[in-house]
Amino acid sequence: MSEETPIDRARENATGIVSMLVTGIWMFGLFTGQEWWLPALIVGYAVFIPLTATLFGDEDERETWAGDLTDSSSRETTDERTREPESDDETALEALRRRYAEGELTDEQFERKLDRLLETETLEDVEEYRERASQERERELE
Secondary structure (H helix, E strand, O other): OOOOOHHHHHHHHHHHHHHHHHHHHHHHHHHHOOOHHHHEEEHHHHHHHHHHHHHHHHHHHHHHHHHOOOOHHHHHHHHHOOOOOOOOOOOHHHHHHHHOOOOOHHHHHHHHHHHHHHHHHHHHHHHHHHHHHHHHHHHOOO
């Protein structure tokens, strides 16, 4: 594994960096009594941050800020996310683990998708998973 350079980290966090710069600039203008702070806020959040997210962000940032304006490569990743699991018995978590193991997802993508999955997981889903797991264990013991 190669060591990550500051430029790599800046590229990965470009949207956050631009967000902080835009916020710092308009707040500076506000607190120093400048009249341009409101246009700086509006243009910064309506133009610069979405543009940065589209150019440098991951697929979730591009989707959030640009919607349908993104390029075809992000649509391909959207299609990947909506594809059917390989088997009918495969849960969302199992599909996520399989995609990560097959190298389809980076560490960051896996963690983000896992967090989103766990946030949307319902009690019924957990109970269904536990029931299915116990049934599989019983079949293995037979």
